[in-house]
Amino acid sequence: xxxxxxxxxxxxxxxxxxxxxxxxxxxxxxxxxxxxxxxxxxxxxxxxxxxxxxxxxxxxxxxxxxxxxxxxxxxxxxxxxxxxxxxxxxxxxxxxxxxxxxxxxxxxxxxxxxxxxxxxxxxxxxxxxxxxxxxxxxxxxxxxxxxxxxxxxxxxxxxxxxxxxxxxxxxxxxxxxxxxxxxxxxxxxxxxxxxxxxxxxxxxxxxxxxxxxxxxxxxxxxxxxxxxxxxxxxxxxxxxxxxxxxxxxxxxxxxxxxxxxxxxxxxxxxxxxxxxxxxxxxxxxxxxxxxxxxxxxxxxxxxxxxxxxxxxxxxxxxxxxxxxxxxxxxxxxxxxxxxxxxxxxxxxxxxxxxxxxxxxxxxxxxxxxxxxxxx
Amino acid sequence: xxxxxxxxxxxxxxxxxxxxxxxxxxxxxxxxxxxxxxxxxxxxxxxxxxxxxxxxxxxxxxxxxxxxxxxxxxxxxxxxxxxxxxxxxxxxxxxxxxxxxxxxxxxxxxxxxxxxxxxxxxxxxxxxxxxxxxxxxxxxxxxxxxxxxxxxxxxxxxxxxxxxxxxx
Amino acid sequence: xxxxxxxxxxxxxxxxxxxxxxxxxxxxxxxxxxxxxxxxxxxxxxxxxxxxxxxxxxxxxxxxxxxxxxxxxxxxxxxxxxxxxxxxxxxxxxxxxxxxxxxxxxxxxxxxxxxxxxxxxxxxxxxxxxxxxxxxxxxxxxxxxxxxxxxxxxxxxxxxxxxxxxxx
Numbered sequence: 001x002x003x004x005x006x007x008x009x010x011x012x013x014x015x016x017x018x019x020x021x022x023x024x025x026x027x028x029x030x031x032x033x034x035x036x037x038x039x040x041x042x043x044x045x046x047x048x049x050x051x052x053x054x055x056x057x058x059x060x061x062x063x064x065x066x067x068x069x070x071x072x073x074x075x076x077x078x079x080x081x082x083x084x085x086x087x088x089x090x091x092x093x094x095x096x097x098x099x100x101x102x103x104x105x106x107x108x109x110x111x112x113x114x115x116x117x118x119x120x121x122x123x124x125x126x127x128x129x130x131x132x133x134x135x136x137x138x139x140x141x142x143x144x145x146x147x148x149x150x151x152x153x154x155x156x157x158x159x160x161x162x163x164x165x166x167x168x169x170x171x172x173x174x175x176x177x178x179x180x181x182x183x184x185x186x187x188x189x190x191x192x193x194x195x196x197x198x199x200x201x202x203x204x205x206x207x208x209x210x211x212x213x214x215x216x217x218x219x220x221x222x223x224x225x226x227x228x229x230x231x232x233x234x235x236x237x238x239x240x241x242x243x244x245x246x247x248x249x250x251x252x253x254x255x256x257x258x259x260x261x262x263x264x265x266x267x268x269x270x271x272x273x274x275x276x277x278x279x280x281x282x283x284x285x286x287x288x289x290x291x292x293x294x295x296x297x298x299x300x301x302x303x304x305x306x307x308x309x310x311x312x313x314x315x316x317x318x319x320x321x322x323x324x325x326x327x328x329x330x331x332x333x334x335x336x337x338x339x340x341x342x343x344x345x346x347x348x349x350x351x352x353x354x355x356x357x358x359x360x361x362x363x364x365x366x367x368x369x370x371x372x373x374x375x
Numbered sequence: 376x377x378x379x380x381x382x383x384x385x386x387x388x389x390x391x392x393x394x395x396x397x398x399x400x401x402x403x404x405x406x407x408x409x410x411x412x413x414x415x416x417x418x419x420x421x422x423x424x425x426x427x428x429x430x431x432x433x434x435x436x437x438x439x440x441x442x443x444x445x446x447x448x449x450x451x452x453x454x455x456x457x458x459x460x461x462x463x464x465x466x467x468x469x470x471x472x473x474x475x476x477x478x479x480x481x482x483x484x485x486x487x488x489x490x491x492x493x494x495x496x497x498x499x500x501x502x503x504x505x506x507x508x509x510x511x512x513x514x515x516x517x518x519x520x521x522x523x524x525x526x527x528x529x530x531x532x533x534x535x536x537x538x539x540x541x542x543x
Numbered sequence: 544x545x546x547x548x549x550x551x552x553x554x555x556x557x558x559x560x561x562x563x564x565x566x567x568x569x570x571x572x573x574x575x576x577x578x579x580x581x582x583x584x585x586x587x588x589x590x591x592x593x594x595x596x597x598x599x600x601x602x603x604x605x606x607x608x609x610x611x612x613x614x615x616x617x618x619x620x621x622x623x624x625x626x627x628x629x630x631x632x633x634x635x636x637x638x639x640x641x642x643x644x645x646x647x648x649x650x651x652x653x654x655x656x657x658x659x660x661x662x663x664x665x666x667x668x669x670x671x672x673x674x675x676x677x678x679x680x681x682x683x684x685x686x687x688x689x690x691x692x693x694x695x696x697x698x699x700x701x702x703x704x705x706x707x708x709x710x711x
Contacts (some may be wrong), residue, residue, distance in 0.1 A: 054496060136431060218645055221641075321597055321610065
């Protein structure tokens with residue numbers, strides 16, 4: 001077979017930009033020679049609102065409503081981080097029933113966030129059926145959220161400092177168990193089978209390999225780090241709420257490529273279903289909010305101090321550092337989003353030396369959320 | 376835009392009881408649907424999560440002939456699904472200029488009307504009307520898929536059936 | 544290793560102000576000149592995950608306070624190191640040689656938002672804001688509500704008049 005040898009060496013810039021079927025709200029500038037990528041540079045900032053400055057003008061109960069718009073794909077997790085940071089400064093303990101409700105909401109958010117991950121990955125790699133099925137199954141969880149909090153997507157600060165805003169309705173545990181048994185397990189089986197599809201295996205095996213030393217140096221956390229082989233999870237290492245009382249495992253991968261990350265995601269969904277079932281059995285009766293904070297006009301002062309709250313969101317480690325100096329409003333709030341590290345250093349590192357056609361598979365396997373990168 | 380806007384004196388969607396223009400509840404097939412509306416793939420910010428069920432299986436928009444497209448030259452509707460920052464409004468304006476006539480801008484959410492939840496942010500666009508000519512606003516934070524469909528239904532009605540004959 | 548053992552090891556080699564807030568949280572306050580020495584020492588003890596770098600603007604004292612939050616996967620303790628630098632000439636050596644690219648990207652964001660210069664950081668170009676002419680936005684003397692009301696809203700419009708009335 002005859003092949004051509006090029007006369008000139010051509011380098012050109014390719015813009016994998018914000019209005020693209022294979023990427024949302026985020027651009028990557030690639031320097032390409034033929035089909036090989038020489039250099040990649042991330043282009044963030046399309047969604048920057050200055051959250052940390054906005055929160056300095058509002059009291060904690062208003063901040064709870066604002067905090068669920070930090071990352072639109074998992075709003076309840078960010079509610080939880082903010083609430084934990086405020087409670088640690090105020091020095092209050094929440095009742096146990098509120099803690100169990102928070103765990104159930106956080107795990108259901110993790111399941112629906114992983115479904116969006118699979119849907120977006122399928123859309124980016126051209127697998128249309130996976131996209132439509134995953135979003136379809138996610139709607140059953142949004143119906144549960146609507147029964148409990150009142151809205152499908154933004155729960156208006158349901159997890160607020162002091163507990164939760166209202167108690168769960170009476171027969172909701174029956175509905176949650178029915179949904180999980182009949183719909184979600186069917187869906188998890190479906191994704192388990194889909195991952196053994198030869199086309200997806202060919203597109204993701206050996207693509208975007210990240211070794212463990214590089215992962216820790218670049219700041220990766222969450223499923224991206226666990227797929228490299230390290231068993232690190234904030235729910236087990238630094239337990240918050242009542243996670244110490246549940247019996248669950250941490251799935252890890254071995255090779256650090258895109259296929260291991262997807263497999264870790266499917267296994268995590270199974271463990272989340274397990275945790276929700278245990279929590280529904282063990283939930284004690286009691287109060288759903290700290291009695292002093294039940295009436296909103298009692299929230300007048302935060303004592304001076306500082307705190308650092310960490311949780312395991314669906315994408316990785318999400319943290320909130322809060323400083324207060326005695327006024328009702330916080331003095332400084334800083335959020336650390338998992339996608340900030342995944343989309344800028346890790347992506348630029350992984351894209352060097354690969355082909356242009358592999359860019360969507362690598363990009364979506366890191367589970368990016370541009371909203372919590374820009375804040 | 377003289378060819379697109381007209382007062383809907385007669386509905387092109389005939390319903391059996393003749394009450395209103397609700398395409399969701401009726402099971403009559405859509406008669407005289409002039410052309411299918413194609414949506415440009417600019418899914419931005421918060422309204423994105425409620426646009427996904429509209430595109431995918433639960434509130435399927437493909438049964439009305441709408442699909443998301445990749446090139447601005449194929450598209451009829453630009454959906455601005457929430458707040459825009461100064462960086463992204465520049466790209467949206469370029470996309471709008473490249474779309475062929477007749478074209479429509481649909482603005483979702485309360486952030487496009489008066490600034491919304493981020494009214495005191497230094498980086499967001501406060502009134503979308505200053506930057507792009509908006510045809511229809513859909514309120515909500517974010518608006519539900521049923522509200523988006525009602526807006527699309529009103530849009531379909533606004534299309535003048537004589538447009539295609541005039542161009543010949 | 545327990546938190547008190549860690550405190551003893553650090554206090555044996557450096558003079559710092561240290562306290563244990565609760566289980567798994569240790570806070571240190573150091574001088575600007577000792578910062579790199581302590582960071583190297585702590586990295587060798589096993590603290591290799593840099594969680595966040597943050598800056599707090601104390602306007603009354605005229606200082607910026609930098610905080611470095613590091614976590615160790617083997618000892619499972621979160622250590623926070625705080626220093627203060629003067630506000631008029633905010634210059635500090637970077638920790639990029641110690642913790643790699645995760646430090647570099649956090650410092651780039653803090654340079655854009657507060658104006659702190661990190662010596663030795665390979666790339667300090669703007670990250671989020673495009674064509675921003677104004678002071679670094681997160682400083683305490685930049686009031687975003689006043690900025691936004693002057694630039695974008697009109698007091699004559701009755702829907703927007705309420706924005707002019709809200710004070711902190």
